[in-house]
Amino acid sequence: MITLEQVKLFKNEYCEENQIIIHLINSNLQNYFLESILDVGCGMGDIAYACWKNKKAYLIDTNPIEKEGSVYHDKHQYIQCDFYKFYAEDVSTIFVSHTLQFIDHNLTKLTLRLQLLNPRYIIIIVNENQDFLGKLVRWVKKKYPDAHPEEPLKKDIPNYALISQLSFDTQLVCKEFSQLAEQIRYMMLIPVEDDLDLLVNWLKQNLTDPTINFKQSIDIYEKNC
Numbered sequence: 001m002i003t004l005e006q007v008k009l010f011k012n013e014y015c016e017e018n019q020i021i022i023h024l025i026n027s028n029l030q031n032y033f034l035e036s037i038l039d040v041g042c043g044m045g046d047i048a049y050a051c052w053k054n055k056k057a058y059l060i061d062t063n064p065i066e067k068e069g070s071v072y073h074d075k076h077q078y079i080q081c082d083f084y085k086f087y088a089e090d091v092s093t094i095f096v097s098h099t100l101q102f103i104d105h106n107l108t109k110l111t112l113r114l115q116l117l118n119p120r121y122i123i124i125i126v127n128e129n130q131d132f133l134g135k136l137v138r139w140v141k142k143k144y145p146d147a148h149p150e151e152p153l154k155k156d157i158p159n160y161a162l163i164s165q166l167s168f169d170t171q172l173v174c175k176e177f178s179q180l181a182e183q184i185r186y187m188m189l190i191p192v193e194d195d196l197d198l199l200v201n202w203l204k205q206n207l208t209d210p211t212i213n214f215k216q217s218i219d220i221y222e223k224n225c
């Protein structure tokens with residue numbers, strides 16, 4: 001589990017990925033976002049707010065919504081629930097932005113759920129895990145066996161074809177290596193009880209600054225006719 005506070009800290013302080021995602025959706029991808037949109041693990045709801053003002057959307061998250069300061073458009077419905085408990089018959093686009101690692105433990109169960117919701121498009125944003133991030137993911141999986149890093153989908157979605165992949169660069173910028181290690185804990189679901197000293201030392205040995213450049217991909221799947 002991660003908290004809304006952790007999501008806000010990562011997105012507002014250390015990584016500008018949502019600004020880039022919002023820009024890419026608004027400039028290139030609106031045609032794939034058909035009503036009703038299902039935003040799985042919407043976090044702060046900032047992407048929905050900036051991109052789908054006039055589109056009906058279900059924003060679901062296991063975390064409670066912030067009572068104060070939340071801004072949602074009239075056509076947006078926030079529902080606190082688990083993805084596997086959500087159903088609506090009018091979902092046309094499913095959007096999964098950095099939430100795959102929370103719902104991909106059983107890929108058969110995942111693909112069955114996606115098919116049950118039966119959208120025209122499924123749009124998944126994931127880290128590509130190439131270059132340094134790829135090396136880090138491999139190291140984390142070896143040293144922290146209970147971690148579960150975000151990784152691209154390892155299975156085809158039956159009855160869906162991958163029709164487009166849009167790659168973009170982003171950065172995770174921290175002031176201290178200990179901060180960077182905490183953000184990697186968040187990204188890779190390293191259990192809270194696992195000590196991060198080992199990771200801090202590895203990062204110091206492998207980086208000159210507490211900054212990581214990495215690539216992400218927006219993968220668009222369309223239902224076969």
Ligand SMILES: C[S@@+](CC[C@H](N)C(=O)[O-])C[C@H]1O[C@@H](n2cnc3c(N)ncnc32)[C@H](O)[C@@H]1O
Pocket residue numbers: 002003004007011018040041042043044047060061062063081082083084096097098099102103
């Ligand atoms: C890394 S955050 C991404 C937030 C948002 N999609 C974004 O890109 O800014 C992952 C979110 O998924 C939520 N989450 C985790 N497991 C979930 C589940 N089973 N069903 C719905 N939401 C879930 C978390 O509470 C968290 O807000």
